[in-house]
Amino acid sequence: MKKYALSIGMVSLLGCVSAQADTLLGLYAGAQGWNMETIGGFSDDGTNIAFNFEDKTQGSFYVAFEHPIPLVPNLKVQRTGMDTDGKVSLTTSFTFGDELFTANSTALTDIKLTSTDAILYYELFDNDLISFDVGINAKYLDGELFVIDSEDPSTSGREEFSGVVPMVxxxxxxxIPTTGLGFYIEGSFLSFDDQTLTDYQAALTYSLMENLAIDMTFQLGYRSVEVDLDDLDGIYSNLEFKGAFAGLELHF
Structure with a gap:
């Protein structure tokens, strides 16, 4: 009888430890498809030219690791593609990459841009009803800007840039208990002198699967990234990337 009671106690204890470990330890992986609209412009001398950009569908991927070690922050890494292209009919002359684009010509642009976020954060609250995280984000922007005269391909300019921007x-x-539904808003922000960089998203979530091995959650939301920077590695910009997204998150 004592052995039977001891066995039941051990099973119960292991069950509690397993549940606690699932609460305190977590590996998250997610992917999102982003229907991205781009507005604004850029330059390499501060006289930004606004382009008419095409809407694009881009991808974003992230992983996050949470743990119970005191004072050591959790870690999330996210990578987002923001490539796009556009054109503008110039009403004034425009210099880019040491090339002069004359008025009354049409300039085409191709933007290659990726954003990589390395986020260190603490969980101030974490339960089924509400969670609240705060931390810092080192956002690494890596891009290439290409501009060409549509009527004179010999006139073209190219600039590469990269830099790390610290953000809150x-x-x-x-x-919402017993429904599988939820909501979150997540963002990073910087405003300093003439530099403004924001990256926020808000989404409704629905739990598709939840068991001891894996949780799967569907996301449907909206994301906006504003890149208003003054001389980041020689590039000036007032660009905004925004639009709806859908995604899946796995929790192991």
Missing amino acids: YSRVAIG
Whole structure:
């Protein structure tokens, strides 16, 4: 009888430890498809020219690791593609990459841009009803800008740029008990002198699967990235990337 009671106790204890480990330890992986609209412009001398950009569908991928070690922050890494292209009918002359684009010509542009976020954060609250995270984000922007005269291909300019921008990070998530539904808003922000960089998203979530091995959550939301920078590696910009997204997140 004692052995039987001891066995039941051990099983119960292991069950509690497993549940606690699932609460305190977590590996998250997610992917999103982003229907991205781009507005604004850029230059290499501060006289930004606004282009008419095409809408694009881009991808974003992230992983995050959470743990119970005191004072050591959790880690999230996210990578987002923001490539696009556009054109503008110039009303004034425009210099880019040491090339002069004359008035009354049409300039075409191709933007290659990726954003990589390395986020260190702490969980101030974490339960089924609400979670609240705060931290810092080192956002690494890596891009290439190409401009060409549509009527004179010999006139073209190309500039590459990259840089790390420190930002404040926060995330709030709210769950609705017994429904599988939830909501979150997540964002990073910087405003300093003539530099403004924001990256936020808000989404409804729905739990598709939840068991001891894996949780799967569907996301449907909106994301906006504003890149208003003054001389980041020689590039000036007032660009905004925005639009709806859908995604899946796995929690192991």
